[in-house]
Amino acid sequence: MQILHGTWIPAPDTEFVQAGRFYLWIETTARQPELEEQGCYPLQLTGDELARTLTGEFKLQSPDNTPLENRIEPCYFLLPTVDCAPLPSLELSRYLEIALPETFEFEYWEVDGYPIDCAPPANSRSKAMGIVPLLNELHFLTLHSLNELQLGSDLLFWFHFTQALKRIIFKDHYIPALKYRPLAPRKSTAKKASSKRSSGRQKATDSQSSEQFTLYSGWEFIGDEYETLLEQYVEYMPLLCSAGFAVPHEDPQLYNPLTLLRHFSECLLAEVVTHTRFTKAFEKTVSDSVLDNCLNLHTWVKQTGLEQYQQWQTWRDRIVRTQTDQPFYLYFHLLDPVNSDGPWQLQFEVAPKDDPSLKLSLDDYWNMGKPQQKKLKSRLGSDFEQSLLLNLGYASRIYPALWQGLETDQPVGIQLSLGEAFTFLKESAWVLENAGYKVLVPAWWTPQGRRRAKVRLKAKGKSLSGGKDKSKSYFSLDRLVEYQYELAIGDEPVSEQEWHQLVNAKTPLVQFRGQWIELDQDKMQQMLEFWQTHQAENPELSLLDFLKLTAKGDDGELEVMCDRQDMLAEMLGKLSDKTQLQPVDDPEHFAGQLREYQKRGVSWLQYLEELGLNGCLADDMGLGKTIQVIARLVQEREPEDPESSRAPDRLPPTLLIAPTSVVGNWRREIHKFAPHITVAVHHGSDRIKEAKAFKRACRNHDIIITSFALARKDAKLFNTVEWHRIVLDEAQNIKNPKAALTKAICKFSAPHRLALTGTPIENRLLDLWSIFHFLNPGYLGNQTQFRKNFEVPIQKNNNLRQSATLKKLVEPFILRRVKTDQSIINDLPDKVEQKLYCNLTKEQASLYEAVVKDVEQKLENAEEGIQRKGLILATLTKLKQVCNHPRQFLQDDSEFTAARSHKLTRLTEMIEEAAAEQDSLLVFTQFTELGHALEKYIRQTLHCNTYYLHGGTAQKKREAMIAEFQHPETEPSVFVLSLKAGGVGITLTKANHVFHFDRWWNPSVENQATDRAFRIGQKKNVFVHKFVAIGTLEERIDEMIEDKKKLAGAIVGADESWLTELDDNAFRQLISLNKSAIIE
């Protein structure tokens, strides 16, 4: 594993112009111990290897096309060090077997760094990138790459910060700057200066001639936004960013973060601006000017510069002053005339910045009494009138029409003609707003209130059969949409005649049906022509194409709409706002109770399928996706009309493809909630492999469950059946569109497809595409188009418009409820408990059987009493260990991999889902050795931030861990706890999920542990997941507990000794293995 790091390191010299460079370095798990002796950081890529990785993985080029390795330089990082050995970064430590200490010292370590210019020289011929685009590129490349390279938090910080600076530069918040550097100590010049302005034209140089100085030209940021940005980002900045030095100090020093950010930002600005390749035409317009000097970072020592400096200084001070210092806002408020040919008013208004609700017009201000004015000035500023005039003056420069309003000593506003008002709305308002003034326009001009002239594509659903027979329209995959065009303004259709009148109106603003609207007569003429040629047509569109068209939005002149009464409007409404769906009743033969949101979920599944559309149920983990699918299976098998005695025809089977680890759980849940649904599991070496027999088997079952692995392996077999529906559980398994598995699954034939996932797929664009390619092929375009239209614009260029379009496109097809929705919270109990049934692997099963065999022999010879009790308890422990993981039982240092235990596989999948959701979670086990293995596995394989608390944890460390886990700024983490040490007395309420990896046969002990994450009155739900190994003693004891619960609450004692009361036969039954529960 490699972590890409980097930071800004100021140049070592203390020259007046102290530059700096950005250095990239790579941390690796491959240690080079010999480095440590030389004072070098041992976990780094050095020299050629660093250069090779940067060229190979990231295609980096040097600005002068020389080999990268020639440019590598040693840097010195102040790193946490313990016993003279540096600690790895937190990111890397997740891949290493080390315990991080509580305390440490700081020491400098040498690291090979590759320097990046803020901007390559303007004459550079290579493709070397400046730091801003380079960091964007590195971020993009590491975002979804599966290879062993990730971005360190330091580089991630710089990526965010440089993008923020780029926004400031794009807003032109910087100006040419002159810098004054006194050379000799300054003497007695202050006195002369104070009287200088009063004598006005006296040459500035006169009073300064005694001082020696040099003037430098350059660039500087201006404005509040820049300052706020720096302050904000200091908080985000890892200290590692300020720990890099070109030359190490004697004592441990870090750069002051704020000054480092400032230094970097100023260097970046100067380099970006001066290294821009300006056009010749531009260079001509600035030759021999201050700008020319600033572009060449010119310095001059002659006294003549000082006058220019002072002129610049006055100019700069005025910019800074009007930008930030005044305590009030100035508003320009446009009021439309009461009757359409009257004049328009542009009224001047002001409001104190600290309370804009106290807005008042200048008219009111001038007319109030002096005492009142004085009172107001306490909020508007004591020099309010002066600043007001200055601001009105600046505004008039931008919008000269304002001058006419200033021909008085008490300006209140100006009058505008209709044409002027239109120009104001179109251009000046926007310019004034950009210049920091507030502009208020009539509601009809705002994006929400605006009515535009447009051609509407008026759609209506085409009823295919027209009859009452619903079963026919049920499968109409290509439901058609009929549409026609109409002319409209805002929401109102307009007749051709009215349209003509408007086109012939000569003004850009007209009052139409009592309200002002903007007209573009040329465009309206074009629309009219379009409408005239197309009105006769009566074209059709498939439902999918219609949804696509709707998602494109109405930013053009063409708007898609449908009549409110039409079924299409109803459909769009339901698909975009799923709360409009009528929740179904619990199906009659469903052996359970659906929660309100689950009923709505089933209703959505039904609705989508009736429309012939395929969707993705993406509810948060724990909200019960499984149960909703089962309810749908039951529901579709019940007659539409309960009165009708005729049972509906048997539906073809549904094919469910799921990860191996949940196959058993599915069967278990179907059996529990819908015992009449016939299930076949297609798995194991004795599965049906012959097509004919397979088809026969399918005919006799309602649902066939198989794993992803077999979906690919037995693809031919699955292709022989015409399925009713294909369901993918954990649909992110097909996220790679090129994988054979994905290709195979997309070929299976079924009218309905359903994807289930708990990870937020909207954020992983390629996964999203692949899942949609399965659901509705072609809907998001092919992969190349998708990459071009969405992936690159959204993830690389942060294009919000494309992001919104994509969201609109996929929204109708995704039902996603999150556990933080208030409605969901209300719908759920505080604790949502579910059991996770997992099969044993073959390895586990043979170990289990061996233990059982062994104990049966011993039991025969065992005496009653202590010896028998001991034997029973020891057996229980051994069997539990087997159910957890073979390694735990074998206690050999064999691999702790997910492949050897379905429980661990399932836990892995669920932690991944929870991590994607930014959730924190607790994992309880009663075995210390397992807790240790789990923690390490979760940290190293899943790269989560982890904590582990067991009986041997020191009190102080325990408290520190808990505090850190609970801290709001700590990333979402996994806390592994031993049931005994972590079961009582601590608070871990940041966790949303609690896992019980193995079971304690006393529910009250488990409940106590669960309550670590739970507090009465909190505004969230806690999801409790209890693992149960199918067909083993775990399942049987679980049933016993459930039964006893039903009988008389907790009769079982605090420990497991009640199990020793069982007689031999009962005990044998308890521990025997049901072989059908084994899954490879």
Place this chain on the structure above:
Amino acid sequence: MSQFSRSWWGQKFITAIENLTDSGRLSRGRSYARGRKVKGFEIDGNLVTAQVRGSINPYFGVHKEPLYHITIEFQPLSAAKWSAAVAEMASKASVISRLLLNEIPDDIEKTFQSLNLNLLPGSQKDFKTSCSCPDWSNPCKHIAGVYYLVAAELDQDPFLLFELRGLSRENLIKELSKSPLGQALSAELKSVQSRPQPAAAYYALPETLPAKGETNLREFWQGKKQLPQTMEALPEKSVSAIQVKKQGDFPAFWHRDNSFIEAMEMLYEQVKSKGHL
């Protein structure tokens, strides 16, 4: 600087002398002004004095470089008239605002005309000139040269115009203080030019701090706060160079004749489109 004045009032000021003499003398005058031949140029109230290094001209009996003494005296307005004029100016926010922006309002003469006055010199009666050179023509080329320099000064300091017509800066401030609107301007006029700001370094100095032992590992590697989950988009279209535009074109440090604002607009645009961002 190829032009002496880029402001409308400076141009108008120049017209007054251009109406009084021929183009030959004017062009010679301009080269005197440009060629640094004017020495000891001083403006005191309504009186401008200077010395100009003349040229050797044996035809006129000038055998060594002469130094001519020039005076230009502008006709002052009486204190009473000024009082009325300032009161009139201070009744219009447009006039005061522009003066605040260091500009002479382009309709200033309207204000003066209502009192039967003119501010900018229009004819010979508004200023008297003299020169010690042998030229019979008044104004001569030396006077023209000095006059051009006065125009250049006016560009930077429009308030000089009031001084030339007999209203000292102190009196201007006093008169302005009589009306509420005028006070806004007088306050601004009283503010002083700030001292040059000595820079400790060209780029902000990166300071260092001793590394603290109690630093927590997480803060060291990952920062105090988590980075935001989403990122703001780049600003869509915006008006270019708006902060610069607010300050008006041709700031004093910009000596070229083409627009500073346009140059800045081009610069901003090209940094956005071609800069390494």
